[in-house]
Amino acid sequence: MRTCVVIENNQLLGHTLGTCTIQSLLGRGGMGAVFLAQQSRPRRTVAVKVLLPGLILEKRVRAEFLARFRREADAIAALDHINIMPIYEYGEEDELAYLVMPNVTGGTLREAMEKRGRFPLSETVPIIEQAAAALDYAHAQGIIHRDLKPGNILFHADGRLVLADFGLAKILNETSEADHEITSGFTSAGAIIGTPEYFSPEQSTGNPVDKRTDVYSLGIVLYQMLGGRVPFTGPTAVSIAVKHSIEEPAPLSELNADISHSIEAVVMKALAKKPSQRYNSAGELARALRAATPPNVFSSQTPQIAHEVRPEPTTPMVLASNDTILEVPAISSHEAPTMSMRTVAPRTPPLWEKSFSPAPAHVSPQDAKRGGCQPLWMMLLGGTLALLLIIGGAATYLHFLSGNSAVQTSTLSGTITPTSQAGQQLPTALLPVGELLYGVHLPACDAQQTLWSKSTNAMVSCGTSATELFNTSSSYLAGTFLDKFPNGYGIPDDYVLEVQVSEGSNSQGGFGVFFRNQPGLIHQGTFSFLVFPRGRWETSVYNDHTGKRTLLFGDQVTTPLDGLITIDIVVHGSRFTFYLNGHKQGEASSSFYPSGTIGLAADTGADVFFRNLAIYALPK
Known part of the structure; x- marks a missing residue:
């Protein structure tokens, strides 16, 4: 019937x-x-x-x-x-x-x-x-x-x-x-x-x-x-x-x-x-x-x-x-x-x-x-989810700190419930760290209701073992940004960031991390840490009003970078310390942006794969 x-x-x-x-x-x-x-x-x-x-x-x-x-x-x-x-x-x-x-x-x-x-x-x-x-x-x-x-x-x-x-x-x-x-x-x-x-x-x-x-x-x-x-x-x-x-x-x-x-x-x-x-x-x-x-x-x-043309370095670089x-x-x-x-x-x-x-x-x-x-x-299913842009810059006073002295650390105020992606075990941190505040195996593709955004020239593909970030522009950096933790807390001012990255077979551009990216209507102010194919790293700051890039410091990488690369950044006050595969590369200082969001970066020509992003409190 x-x-x-x-x-x-x-x-x-x-x-x-x-x-x-x-x-x-x-x-x-x-x-x-x-x-x-x-x-x-x-x-x-x-x-x-x-x-x-x-x-x-x-x-x-x-x-x-x-x-x-x-x-x-x-x-x-x-x-x-x-x-x-x-x-x-x-x-x-x-x-x-x-x-x-x-x-x-x-x-x-x-x-x-x-x-x-x-x-x-x-x-x-x-x-x-x-x-x-x-x-x-x-x-x-x-x-x-x-x-x-x-x-x-x-x-x-x-x-x-x-x-x-x-x-x-x-x-x-x-x-x-x-x-x-x-x-x-x-x-x-x-x-x-x-x-x-x-x-x-x-x-x-x-x-x-x-x-x-x-x-x-x-x-x-x-x-x-x-x-x-x-x-x-x-x-x-x-x-x-x-x-x-x-x-x-x-x-x-x-x-x-x-x-x-x-x-x-x-x-x-x-x-x-x-x-x-x-x-x-x-x-x-x-x-x-x-x-x-x-x-x-x-x-x-x-x-x-805006992407600045850099001169070739003298050393290798619903219904x-x-x-x-x-x-x-x-x-x-x-x-x-x-x-x-x-x-x-x-x-x-x-x-x-x-x-x-x-x-x-x-x-x-x-x-x-x-x-x-x-x-x-x-009858067909109705629904939706997804488009936003956020990417940064800001001209600023800067100071490079050479040497290998340990960074002074302090305990984060407030309580944030640590999170990590279900069923995925994050690697052990390469640096001394405090409490895990956020962790995800596939950045920008996790299942935690985190708030991610990206630049218009960023192509993001969610794989089974890594998140691919491809820069479609010939003139601008591309990025995907973690704007908030899944429990509603904003990104803390101070933290240790760790992420693993590998280059695609045809990648020809730099890659790295944005930190203290500025929210708002313009979305241009940010700090960046980038590693380039010729073996050089640079940290820069972008002006939030003009997008102009100012180089804070750059130098030759001091450790081999074959295969999977682990980037660590210690962000503490106005002082930033950078590591590759657990080896310290240098420090820089700027007080221009005291806070902001976090992002993954791909320079022009870059096709890279990110995995295992972790944000930790500073060690006690």
Whole structure:
């Protein structure tokens, strides 16, 4: 017997799903609804996305849906990346499958494009880079999005970006296939779920998909951001699908005279009909887009740390409203059902770039124009997380202290609960240290709800053993910054910092650490400690108003730097002591910035891998 469940606007108000009490409807679409809710453990306001496994499904198919839902929700919840919507909790109750996510208030890219039309390159490039970083990470875990579109690219009110709805198209599509085996119902065999304007040719024809399907969809988003419209439209899903398969998009330069041939070539390669002719990864597309973009495009954005040319040293130195059913050949799938509710550990808020800030808005409400029973496959997960920028500089009085006298230390005032990433053991510190204040195996990719940010020219990729930091600029330093500890405490004024770093095979730039980076509107003031490929280290300070760099001191490295390098910095008052692999390199002094945040740095040409970041109190 087939069941029909319809969610009315007030049907779930006051109802409890897991640890969440439903408060109000934020939006609904063909596949379900998103509600504002109050979570009791921990106590916070969240968004609950409700899927409907009891919606026009036979009992067996509904059970299979729940099994698929649990399996895919496990995989989605395991995606621990700064630009992917985190899942706090998921489960099933009263024939409702639900996911608990952050409440997102900045709207979607779709809403922003509806208001603004075309986007300038200066805003488009950072958005594509962040989306690409999320896709590359998910692809490395074997997960394909399958329904990438502007409605699944969401923003917090401050502009931070995340991708939502990873894997849901697969769950819903497989369910529609299984449902068709019992009755022809409302669809034909193997209905694929999604929005046809963003389908890849292989999705449109029912052929196998891989990560290059997401590259194509990201190319459609890029085309729309720069051209003001999608390349293909039509009266039906099938007519649009046919165009994806056989027609060429109109040249972007015809839609936007400001688009160069090099930018157009990047977009058209992403939109190649054959997957083998596209970019092999989303990150490759993003890097090609950045490389084709003139450097002066970013001159009007939030200032970045200016990179000075150094002379060669003399010594070596949420909901989606346009979901559509498209008929393709069926492939059946069956699994035995089990019931579950799972809580997922909170994850890191994302890196962000302060280059795009859509106006605050509640989670995208969708027009519910369909009456009666809605097909299950018309509902997609909503959410968001990730974009901000922070990077520093400041001219200052300085004094270099040579010699090897021990630094005077003192006990930190106040109490900070030490934290470290679950399941990871940090290496023993190479220097005498006090209490561990913060530790993470994968900096900027941890699961502790720490607040990280990054510069617009920083590409951050979360691997299984290290965090890759790649500088996409030819003129500026790049950085990712730890702005706060996960327990809400700010970065202390004095501490011992230790981090391990290794160079990529093609890295050609310096790397190191920012410390006492200045927050605020400009984000330019900072101290830096950098190690360069020719075996020289330098410490500098950047002016918070002009971004001008002033060298504090530099010298030749006194220890071999092959393989994994451990950087230690003792920050005590106006005095800074620098170590490489446990060997002291020198000291410097400046009283210009008494406090600030911490960051990891990559100079132009650098492609480096950071791991095992630890912040300790000074030893007693």
